[in-house]
Amino acid sequence: MTTNHLINRRSFLRYAGLGSTALLLGLPEPSTATQIHNSFEPDLWIELTAAPNSAALRPGLATNVWSYRARVLKGDPASVQVLHGSYLGPTLHVQRGQKLRIDFLNQLDQASNVHWHGLHVPDTMDGHPRFAIGPGERYRYEFEVRNRAGTYWYHPHPHGQTGEQVYFGLAGLLLVSDDEEQVLQLPRGEYDVPIIIQDRSFDDNNQFRYLSGTGPAAAASSAFGARQALGGMMGGGGMMSGGMMTSMMGFFGDTILVNGRSDASLEVARHPYRLRILNGSNSRIYKLAWQDGRPLIVIGTDGGLLERPVHKNYVMLAPAERIELWADFSNDDVGTKITLMSLAFEGAMRGMMGGGMGRMMGTSSMAAGAQFPMFMIEVTRESNGSLELPEQLSKITWLPVEDAVNRTAPRTFRITMGHMQWGFNGRTFEMTAVAPDELVKLNTTEVWEFVNDSGMMAMAHPIHVHDQQFQVLERRNGKGSDDVRDGYVDQGWKDTVLVMPGERVKLLMRFSDYTGLYLYHCHMLEHEDFGLMRNYRIVA
Structure with a gap:
């Protein structure tokens, strides 16, 4: 991955909220697909739209993608932040105990919905495929945020099309805060950095290649064809296509994107940072490690902060998993460059298909379990403040196994x-x-x-x-x-x-x-x- 485009944390994110009651005047009437709960009074009301888009990911032609965009209809405009220069969904900031209403508008040409990954919500609000809505329709999600502070995310969940919709850009982070987290001396503001890691492949026209198609429309056709082929084979006929093989094995791209960019890196100060990392890849597992051998200091996982920091030489991060790292650059000289790697590992594909054919998924340098650099960090400035890693992060009430x-x-x-x-x-x-x-x-x-x-x-x-x-x-x-x-x-x-x-x-x-x-x-x-x-x- 190239690292010639250095951006700092301030340009990593920008606010996108439009907090004005005047916007309510332009809100279309809900369709019959919208779930109405008149007694629900939201603290935060967001309109979230899924629609076609394009992004300049490489020199030359723009890449056709699908994107979420959001606007705040009620509540704090800072609840929505856009990842700078990214086609990925905005980061949503919510508080535990907050009542959240999200009006989802589907402007794709296929059915879609939204799953709030990791959140504890009623089943009609969870994004089950049976509640996917068609093109032009709306669905209203209303729930109280009951989860503890942590790094959660949202993405589509229509049956048979989740992979392609996430692949073409429909994913975003949802960060929950609570009172326990607020009293801790953790990195905040510019020192709290969201990172979404994904792997993708491009064709010669800068379009995403997925299964055996390129671009959203072709990939959708390819995915449908692979499912049809599977049905035929189960019925006793047909050969396994390339798209079907990928569907059986999982998709592995040959280019790493960080926050939707292939040229992203992060300029940091001599200060501790909180790195919130989501593996947003469709199938690739990462073995995270710092290139210079310093330990990874883990402070949180899927469901929030740990009780105490955990030091690891490497961390396995599978699709959909999140990890929060305390990354302290206080002792690094200005000019120091640190690379986050994915180390080589064996064993993810052990069977007949995995032993030989698993290595065929992706290029030879980016096959499943290959080693490669993912993300460059450069220390570029001094810092006036300092923080100490807390010995105690949170108090967790564990479930008694008895x-x-x-x-x-x-x-x-x-x-x-x-x-x-x-x-x-x-x-x-x-x-x-x-x-x-x-x-x-x-x-x-x-x-x-x-x-x-x-x-x-x-x-x-x-x-x-x-x-x-x-x-x-x-x-x-x-x-x-x-x-x-x-x-x-x-x-x-x-x-x-x-x-x-x-x-x-x-x-x-x-x-x-x-x-x-x-x-x-x-x-x-x-x-x-x-x-x-x-x-x-x-x-x-």
């Missing part, structure tokens, strides 16, 4: 492959289907175990459970995890967990507040789109 109603017999979800189709316990996704062993009781605590032993097709799977922040109770490592096992950060609250080939991972979670239909799935988006997703239902 409260689990199935402690001695965990609910088990085995990742399976049959007839060229991913599944859980042999089942693939159906829009509203729920098996008897996918029903859970409201106000109960359970242990869920995910088992990844899918034989000759064994490969890594990041598992995401909607509506939940869970604890990782136990991880039984497989043979393929030697290169990665020291990089897990399982100490905090999580909503996405990496399960490597041969691993068994037990999670502890509590089902509270809401009944309804929610999802659990692999967050390799091509796997999700091709069936590695199921519903679970919370019942009273």
Whole structure:
């Protein structure tokens, strides 16, 4: 990745809020798809639109993308910040306890919706595919922010098209603050930096290449064709296309984008920084490390701050996972350059397909598990202030494992492959289907175990459970995890967990507040789109 375009944190972000009640006068009438709750009085009201866009990502032709744009209809204009020079969605800033209304307008040519990844919300507000809306329609999301302070994100979730919609630009961060976080002496303002890491591929005309198509329209056709081909093969005929192969394996690009830019780097002061990093890639797993060998100091994961900082030589970051780093440049001389790397690792693709064909996904230098630089930081100035790394970050009330109603017999979800189709316990996704062993009781605590032993097709799977922040109770490592096992950060609250080939991972979670239909799935988006997703239902 090139690093010739240095930008500082002030230009990384800019405010985009338009806080004026006058804007309400121009708000179109809701369609029948909009969910109306007249008794709900929002503290923050945002209009969020998904629409075609273009971005100058390389010299020459602009790249066709899809983008979220937002405007504040009620509340603090600073609640919305745009990533400077990026086509990615704006960063939304909210407070715990705040009532949030977001009117989503779909200006794409296909169905879409919004999933609030990691948030604890009612099922009708969670972005389940059954609530996807068509072109020109609106959907109103209304919920109270109940999560603790942390780095969350939002993205589309229509069945069969999540991968392409995220790939072409529909993703953004949602940062939650609370009282506990506010009293800590953490880096703030220009020293609090959001970072979204993604991998993409370009054709000769600077258009994104995805599956076997280029550009949003062609890729959509390619994805549809791959799904049709899969159906044909399951029926006993047809050959596996390149697009279908990628869908089976996961997509791996040959260019790293940081905040939607291939030329991004960060100018910093001699001061501690809070780096909030999201792996926004469709399928690529990163093994994060500083090039000069200094430790990564982890202060937070998916569900917010840890109890205490954790020092790691490297950190594994799977798709959809977030990590918060304390990066202190106080002792670095002005002019120092530090590179964040993804180190080489084995084991993410252990089966027959992964051993040889896994290395074919992407270019030889950017195959799954390859080593490459991701992001350059340069120390360019002095700082007048200083901060000390807190010994205690947060107080976490852990779930007592003794409260689990199935402690001695965990609910088990085995990742399976049959007839060229991913599944859980042999089942693939159906829009509203729920098996008897996918029903859970409201106000109960359970242990869920995910088992990844899918034989000759064994490969890594990041598992995401909607509506939940869970604890990782136990991880039984497989043979393929030697290169990665020291990089897990399982100490905090999580909503996405990496399960490597041969691993068994037990999670502890509590089902509270809401009944309804929610999802659990692999967050390799091509796997999700091709069936590695199921519903679970919370019942009273």
